[in-house]
Amino acid sequence: MRSLLYILLFMMLALNSLAQQDPLFNKYMFNPLIINPAYAGSREALSMVLLHRSQWIGFDGAPETQTFSIHAPVAQKTFGIGATIIRDVIGPYQNFGISAIGAYRLKLGQGKLSFGLKGAAYNYVFDWNRVTYKDQEVHPLLSNNNYWVPTFDFGIRYHDRTAYAGVAFANLNQPSIGNTDPNNTLVADSITYGQKFLNNVTFTGGYAFELSNALVLKPSVLLKSSIDWKSTSFISTTDINVSILYQRTLWGGITYRTGFGMVFMLQYDVTHTWSGGVSYDFGIHKFRNVNSNSVEFFLRHDIPFRKSKVLSPRYF
Numbered sequence: 629m630r631s632l633l634y635i636l637l638f639m640m641l642a643l644n645s646l647a648q649q650d651p652l653f654n655k656y657m658f659n660p661l662i663i664n665p666a667y668a669g670s671r672e673a674l675s676m677v678l679l680h681r682s683q684w685i686g687f688d689g690a691p692e693t694q695t696f697s698i699h700a701p702v703a704q705k706t707f708g709i710g711a712t713i714i715r716d717v718i719g720p721y722q723n724f725g726i727s728a729i730g731a732y733r734l735k736l737g738q739g740k741l742s743f744g745l746k747g748a749a750y751n752y753v754f755d756w757n758r759v760t761y762k763d764q765e766v767h768p769l770l771s772n773n774n775y776w777v778p779t780f781d782f783g784i785r786y787h788d789r790t791a792y793a794g795v796a797f798a799n800l801n802q803p804s805i806g807n808t809d810p811n812n813t814l815v816a817d818s819i820t821y822g823q824k825f826l827n828n829v830t831f832t833g834g835y836a837f838e839l840s841n842a843l844v845l846k847p848s849v850l851l852k853s854s855i856d857w858k859s860t861s862f863i864s865t866t867d868i869n870v871s872i873l874y875q876r877t878l879w880g881g882i883t884y885r886t887g888f889g890m891v892f893m894l895q896y897d898v899t900h901t902w903s904g905g906v907s908y909d910f911g912i913h914k915f916r917n918v919n920s921n922s923v924e925f926f927l928r929h930d931i932p933f934r935k936s937k938v939l940s941p942r943y944f
Contacts (some may be wrong), residue, residue, distance in 0.1 A: 655692075656832060657848045657869065658895060659926060659944055660904060661697045661710055661729070661942075663830055664796040666746030666785035668731040669701035669708020671942065673901075673930040683909075683922040699729065708733055708742065726749035739788030740826030746781040752805060777803045779825070790836040792944050798828035798856065826854040826863075834869075836943040844873035846881075861864075867891075873909055873943070879905070888912075901930045 653662060659677045659923040676698045685691035698709025708731035716723040727748035733740050754773040777798040779800050785794030804824040834848030853889035864886075871881030871893075889912035895905030909922040 650733065653679070653695075653924065655849050656867070657834060657846075657871070659695075659697065660794070660944070662712065663832060663850075664745035664783035664785055664794045665710075665729045665781055666731050666742040666783035666794060666796070667708075667743070668699040668729045668744055669695045669733060670740070670742065670785070671699075671707065671930055672701060672702040673696070673932045674704065675928065675930045677926060677928045678783065679924065679926040680789040681924040684855070685921050685923065691716065691718045693717075701733070706733060706746070707731060712746075712748075718756045722753045722755070723750055724753075724872060727758065731803075736786065737788070740782070741786045744783045744785070746783075748781070750777045750779065751775070752777065757771075760818075766776060775805045777805060777825075779803055787944070790838070790943060791834070793833040794831070796828075798829045798830070799825045800827065804826060826856055829853050829867055834944060836873075842875050844909075844943065846871045846873065848944075864898055885909075901932070903928045 643658040646837050653659065656663055659679060660670075662679075677696070679693075679695045682690070682925070683692070693714065693716045695712060695714045697712040699708060708729075710731075711731040712725075712727045712729070714723070714725045716725075725748055729744060729746045730740045733742045733746035735741075752775045756773060764832065778801065779799050781796060781798045781840040782800060783794060785792065787793075802825055827870035829852070832848070833853040834846055837846055848869045848871070850869075852865050854863040865888075866886045867883050868893075869881055869883040872877050873879050877897045879893075879897075881893045883891035883893070886893060888909070889909055890910045892910070893905060893907035895903060897903040904927045905925070907924045909924075910923065940944050
């Protein structure tokens with residue numbers, strides 16, 4: 629029975645990591661489509677981003693995430709469309725997801741206000757053969773290892789040349805894996821087990837201060853809460869970032885993440901259409917005595933449309 633509890637705890641940890649409820653990313657300000665569907669089309673070009681994240685380096689079975697996103701404006705830039713693909717692995721569990729995104733964009737003052745909707749399907753696979761357990765009794769949890777989950781997200785975002793702000797609501801339909809009891813907990817019996825996804829609310833905002841032709845200071849913030857409506861409890865994190873753009877090509881920044889520590893990041897704009905970057909997590913609080921460090925890489929390519937101008941530099 630103890631081995632079964634270990635499996636249940638691992639499953640709950642994996643589901644909770646989803647259910648923060650989405651994979652964690654450092655460079656949210658450089659790849660906003662992953663967080664907010666209203667960003668679709670905002671780069672005024674066909675934009676593609678490839679990202680890899682290795683979390684908790686050195687731990688066996690530590691999380692690894694890869695994402696690919698693509699989006700563009702259409703219909704005389706009144707709408708934005710896009711798609712994302714994600715692969716997320718934690719120990720014996722793997723998640724593969726694909727989403728379609730649509731956004732309506734309207735001009736407001738010197739900028740644009742967008743409303744976005746994302747529909748996604750995620751496939752969660754649990755490979756229990758990778759788990760070593762003492763008791764050999766067959767349990768329903770071990771015979772159910774493949775789940776398909778649909779989710780829907782909604783977002784609102786405003787931006788002009790030097791500022792942006794947005795809010796996104798994830799898991800609107802509150803899907804679940806397995807069966808959940810009335811208290812939304814994992815129950816270790818032969819009838820009821822599972823996990824229900826919480827609603828996530830994410831706010832992002834930033835501003836670019838053009839200090840000179842060579843220097844731009846850009847502070848930004850991300851506030852994220854997972855909400856359990858039944859218990860009216862909130863699980864919240866905050867990222868506060870300060871970045872500096874030098875000579876319109878090199879970004880350097882530092883983020884403070886509540887409850888964790890610091891994130892250091894670099895981005896280099898090779899050309900007006902190609903850029904890449906890296907970030908490194910460094911835990912300084914309750915994680916300081918373990919190897920909680922993580923690394924993230926990304927590559928972006930923008931293909932401008934004919935008669936379109938790609939802003940240089942792009943601040944977000």
